[in-house]
Amino acid sequence: MARSRRTYLDHNATSPLRPEVAEVVARALQLLGNPSSVHAEGRAARSEIESAREKVARLVGARAKNVIFTSGGTEASNLALSPSFRRLGQQGAARLLMGATEHPCVLNGHRFPSEAAEAIPVDANGVIDLAWLKGRLEQMGEGRALVSVQLANNETGVLQPVGEAAALVHARGGLIHTDAVQAAGKVPVDITMLGVDALTLSAHKLGGPKGIGALVLASDQFEIADRLIRGGGQEKGNRAGTENVAAIAGFGAAAEIALATLSEEAARLRALRDEAEAQLRCIAPEAIVIAASAERLPNTFAFAIPALKAETALIAFDLEGIALSSGSACSSGKVKRSHVLDAMGIEPALAEGVLRVSLGWTTTKEDVVRFAEACEKVVSTLYKRKASAA
Template structure:
């Protein structure tokens, strides 16, 4: 594959930073197991705990509350297994899920169908807080777990977590989990200040290696059973020898993201806005999804009426531009987005949805290449319209 390409699919996975690769290489040279008591094991343990501290600093959590996993999906599945509970409180018996959640939440939980409800979102993609409050009031005798992501992977819409947590606290026996996979490293996110009970994340979304992630639990919140059994690692919750090189890499990526997040957000937002303006200039009938709500600075989701997403994706790829039609978690399939359906987008328009997501190595030349390819794509579409008229 040619290196002369514009990679604009960071929400699917962000390429590993060179500094992170170097940290991984150093960790690969450590011979010890973090659970061993000899000098080599202690060195490995020190590297592991430094990674935990770095990740804790990034999300505003005490390192002791960070449990390493193989990624965001495993972490979310563990939290939504029914084993999450606050001290002195029974495990939840009802689960409320936002309508635009990732499949690791919508299909990864273990609550029975009759105990699970989907909360609607507004046309903007924001959770309907009035609907949430009504359901919490109606379920006042139950222990409820609410799961709402921090930011949507397709549209970039950022949810009002502080308001959601405040509603939960006003109704007593309610736990709040947030899938923060897309938000971590891109926007400020303070687990402790928000008052969340659980947060889950994945390293490869912020330029760490694939295959590592974490769940974060509030001090008085825990799981009443291990979700991977067979040892004493990770507080006896996620047993098995830790992926030390990957986790060290995630720690390095977390520190880089923490130190450079605000400046990077400004840079990416400017590039995202330039891409959006370019799309609107070349296709005046383009519809940008989530543009009336707070969005991640790196994400642009849009559709042009009549433009078919699979055809467009092939055209972009041939032009050396990597974009997507939404979530990367559907085995390479291009299907109608349940996120856009929940937002009330028509099936015809949703069929053409495209996502452009930027990252640490995105520059002006990448946006220029994308817009050049987009201009050719829409020119073909408009020509066909004229010929059909």
């Protein structure tokens, strides 16, 4: 029996590997040499890495020498969020301030003592309170803070005023990092224009391979004295261990494609996202789109239908051939209420029913039609049944 077609609408969790990228990875897997070796085979592997480094750097307006390859976005953020991250010749930060809706790799993965870490409150749309940040920085004095603000939220798609935050932080002599994992390839990301000192990337959100990411520094005037992985000189001593040449090559290919198609793809996905939202509102007028009035990624929307639980709805959509999410993939299998929604002050009963739709390079108009058809079935079988029982 032929398997029915699936509709994948969970690109913020991971975007399917692009065929062009898969070809690059397959070719790089055949490279013989260790990239640290000086012979021809080693130089060929090294060349592949450095070519990819250039492509990743171009994606975010950085210089290639300031790209540090890691195993993914989580490791990259863990590496940066350390008291030892500093400008050359200066002391590191004594305190970490981070958005209350940050990814767990920031909230739980930083290397500051718990008493030295503090959350920046957000408003009802999940946007950080810049006035609070300004006041807190003024209380702390100059050169005392490292701030981390996510460029785009993985659950709601909400974009943060990172540039404004960076100006506040630098005015007080601090440093700022942004988790740009979800934003890169969906909206323009330029490390200089943003004014941040470091940003985090992950290849598999771009249609690249899983297990490869990068920490990008604004210049070579920064250092992280306390490295996570020690024992070798790779990545200029920032990350020991033989590099994953094939994954890095795939990262470079995915970054190149993402940059070349950015404007066209963003417009296409925004139109599909808006159509999906419109269909949802037509089918279920009572549905609530989270942070609908905020500036969001063009590919993402989160919604809830009152009294409909996320766990039940996810199963129902899956049975209809639709892959959605109830939040971050890092919490998959748990289907627990999101810390992001809690920080936004969303009523717990509603938060427990929030689902996320995230589109990507494989998404078509037909997928939106199939999502709408599945919505109609799920609403009629689950929500309306609950309403009649009440």
